[in-house]
Amino acid sequence: MPIIQPPSKVLVSGANGFLAMWVIRDLLEHGYSVRGTVRSANKGEHLKKYFVGYADRLEIVIVEDMTKEGAFDEAVRGVDAIAHTASPVNVDSFHSDDIIGPAVQGTIEMLKSAFKFNQSIKRVVFTSSGATILRESDTPIILTEKDWNIQCLEALKERGESASDNAKYRASKTLAEQAAWKFMQEHKHEIGWDLTVLNPTLVGLNQSYALAAHCMTQQPVLHEVTDPTSLNLTAGLFYGYVGDPMKSGKAGNEFLAKTGSAWIDVRDIAKAHRLSLEIQEAGNERIIIDAVDIANALDPPPKLSKPLPKGNPGAGSQYAHSFVFDNSKSKRILELKYRSMTETTKDTLKDYEARGW
Template sequence: MAQTVLITGASGFIAAHVVEAFLRKGYNVRGTVRSEKAAAEVLKMHAKYSGQISVAIVPDIAAPNAFDEAVKGVDGVIHTASPFILNATDFETELLQPAISGTTGILEAIQKYNSAVSRVVITSSFASVLDPTQGQRPGYVYTEADWNPSTVEQANSSPVMAYLASKTFAERAAFDYVKQKKPNFTVATLCPPMVYGPIAHAVSGVDALNTSAGDIYRLINGSEKAVPDTSFWAFADVRDVAEAHVLAFEKPQAAGQRYLIANSAYSYQQICDIIREKFPELQDKTPKGDTGAALPPIYKVDTTKAVTELGIKFRPLQETIVDMVNSLLALQK
């Protein structure tokens, strides 16, 4: 009999691909969403798997006992739900608390109501690995041993610092929970940087894009007159991130591990070069900048662990960007 996995935040950009990856491998999926409208959209987007997918409504992931009902009767849990907002104003209520409470809350619910769950995979972020005070850090190689050292005080200094810290505090809270409470399940965390790729979730239009889709859309809609400065020097393809969730759920050796999921270093200049070459009709809307400019001296991200332990293969930047732009153009119509 097929196993059932609970996937939180199922209407999100990454989660839609995670749901698809599990359904494609024959799992039954129960997705959590915040509203009836989102529930209907998720079921519609995955209509070809109608017999394998169901939806549970969890209006507020940070509320006490939010996941108590949702976790009952599943064999595994994939926790993707966490706010990705880079322009928050109330850092505590918009970012820090939902990220931390959502993570510890679901672990508590599993321990209380479902002893059958043996593996929980949590979508963390390169934000919890990177030291944001070090900038480009030429020559440094980030690995899973690195942790973002941000304090609560630093987290409250800006929206971006608050987001980076929210991912760090939530991931640490997950490992601390397992260490202190000793539940039946093990936890594996995935730490992707900027995540790009085709859109698979329901979006009403280009004015309702998620953060990373909007990040690329601005490069094809004429709103950016110059190539933007690159903030994070590594990216992941959303389909590779989704596959990594399945592998981290299935592989026994992933227990208690964290994995950097990153395709390669990149710059906005490289993205603009790809768009201008592959979509000549967008050349008047995509900034030209310094075509072919090499990457500056920057940090590197070592993904050896994900490649060797999970067996993941990463897509090249061009495939990711071409597929993402095609999906944005389709949405624009």
């Protein structure tokens, strides 16, 4: 018996975000009702327009500051489950106070509100990251849900604000997830719902947060964008390296050839959220979401009006990847079937084409 099933109502935080809009679309298409939180009325307008066909099952509520005491109290009332996807990624400031505090406190406030008004809530799904699992190694390693990124916390403790932006970002995700599990442990005998944590493989590299094989960057984009510069961070990276190779040039080609080992289609992450809400066995589990084992050749290439410069297929194979994520739990518990990189990349490029990019 599913934990929830249509027409149950699901609260989705950060509803106007890149991932959240796909989560909402997947839920609505499968018969669920959705209450989405946004920071302002203006940010909810695009949602209403895009999902106009589901107006009777979509509700938008405003949560201006998710770090405030009781921020989600009203939002959680009467919902059957929660998908907490909201987390700050402020590319203009990687000061620890701007990224770590809000990530941790926003998570705690959501769980506190669920705790206070948990009569109807059956499960909370929290969007974490592969960054909380990733650890650097001199030899190739296989990463599982048992791994924790302690290195970023040590770097932050040792170097403070002089720590890399990469370390601060990873620390924000790690500390937020740890706070969620700690909250559950402290209240395990009082809570009538359980927690599932999803760890999609968002992997920061260097100072630019380039992604290994561009996980969580794939489109088509649903959230409001006007041009490539308004893409969110991860989607923008994919465009920078693949959609606009003339600007990335040699550096972009080298990056694409030398990096890899973790990537995921945003539509598969969205599906994983719904399955995690439905499947009993997903409760109290930490689940890696990663499509690394799917063949990544592009053959034949998509037909576009402006042909892309040819790359160097297979060039990356000469480089030994230092890590690989074990996605077996996602297949076993969620029975998740991942899209191929071929399908994902074709759909992304077609979206660029449709937008005139």
